Amino acid sequence: MERKTLTRWFWVWQFEKEEEWLNAMAADGWVLESVGFCRYTFIRCEPGTYTVRTEMHPYDEEYVKFMEETGAEYIGRMMMWIYFRKKTEDGVFDLYSDIDSRISHLDRIGKVLTAVGGANLLIGLANSFHSGARVGGVNLLCATLLMYGLGRIHGKKEALEKERELHE
Amino acid sequence: MPGNPALTEATYYILLSLHRPCHGYGIMQQTEELSGGRVRLAAGTLYGALNSLCDKGWIVLEAADGDSRRKEYRLTDKGREILVREVKRLKELARNGEMILGEEL
Numbered sequence: 001m002e003r004k005t006l007t008r009w010f011w012v013w014q015f016e017k018e019e020e021w022l023n024a025m026a027a028d029g030w031v032l033e034s035v036g037f038c039r040y041t042f043i044r045c046e047p048g049t050y051t052v053r054t055e056m057h058p059y060d061e062e063y064v065k066f067m068e069e070t071g072a073e074y075i076g077r078m079m080m081w082i083y084f085r086k087k088t089e090d091g092v093f094d095l096y097s098d099i100d101s102r103i104s105h106l107d108r109i110g111k112v113l114t115a116v117g118g119a120n121l122l123i124g125l126a127n128s129f130h131s132g133a134r135v136g137g138v139n140l141l142c143a144t145l146l147m148y149g150l151g152r153i154h155g156k157k158e159a160l161e162k163e164r165e166l167h168e
Numbered sequence: 169m170p171g172n173p174a175l176t177e178a179t180y181y182i183l184l185s186l187h188r189p190c191h192g193y194g195i196m197q198q199t200e201e202l203s204g205g206r207v208r209l210a211a212g213t214l215y216g217a218l219n220s221l222c223d224k225g226w227i228v229l230e231a232a233d234g235d236s237r238r239k240e241y242r243l244t245d246k247g248r249e250i251l252v253r254e255v256k257r258l259k260e261l262a263r264n265g266e267m268i269l270g271e272e273l
Binding site: 098 | 176177178191192193196208209210211212213215216217
C-alpha cells in the first residue's frame with residue numbers, strides 16, 4: 001500500500017482547520033493512518049471513502065472502545081489529541097451533535113491551556129528572578145502564546161454560548 | 169435551576185431510548201429511528217451525556233443479561249420519573265402552541 005508522511009504545524013486553536021485539512025486529504029484519496037509530533041502519515045484510499053475527526057480527550061480506554069462500537073476506527077493520539085476515522089458509507093461521522101458538548105470540548109482545551117500556560121508563567125517568572133531574563137524569557141513567551149490560544153478558544157466558546165441563548 | 173428544568177433534546181431521546189436497556193450504539197440508532205432521522209446523536213456527545221446521566225443516577229451501566237462482557241445502560245426509577253415529567257411539560261408546550269396558532273397549524 002502506498003503511504004506518505006507530511007509535516008504540518010497547527011496551533012491548538014486551529015484544530016478545526018487541522019480536521020478540514022485531514023478531510024481534504026481523505027477526499028483526495030489519502031486517509032490518515034497514524035499521527036506523530038507534527039507528522040501525519042497517510043495511506044492510499046478510494047477518494048472520499050473516509051471522514052476523519054479529531055478532538056482533545058484525556059486518555060480513556062472506555063471511550064475508544066465506545067467509539068469503536070459505533071463503527072469508528074481509532075487512528076491514534078498525539079499529546080491529548082485523539083484521531084478517529086469512519087467509512088463514509090457507514091453514515092455521517094461527527095463527534096459532537098449539540099452546542100453543550102461543543103462547549104465542554106472547548107472547556108477541556110481551555111483547562112489544559114490554563115494549566116500549561118500558568119506553569120510556564122510561574123517557571124518563567126521564577127527563572128527571570130533567579131537566572132536572568134533570558135532563561136525565563138522562553139517560558140514567558142510560551143505562557144504568552146498559550147494565553148493567546150486561551151483567548152481564541154474563549155472566543156469560540158462565547159460564539160457558541162450566544163447561539164445557545166436561542167436554541168440548543 | 170428550580171423546579172423542573174427542560175431536558176436537552178439529546179438527554180430526552182437518550183432517556184426515551186432506554187425504555188428498554190440498551191448499549192451505546194443502540195441508543196444512537198433508536199434516537200435516529202424515533203425522530204425519523206431528524207435527531208442524530210454524535211458518539212462524543214452521547215458518551216459525555218451518558219456519563220453525566222450515570223453521575224446523576226438517572227441511568228445505570230450494568231452487565232447485560234446472559235453476557236457479562238457486554239454492558240448496557242438502564243433507566244432508573246428516578247430517570248423514568250424525570251422522563252414522565254418532561255413529557256408532561258412538552259405536552260403543555262404543544263397544547264399552548266396549538267391553542268394559539270390552532271388555525272395556522
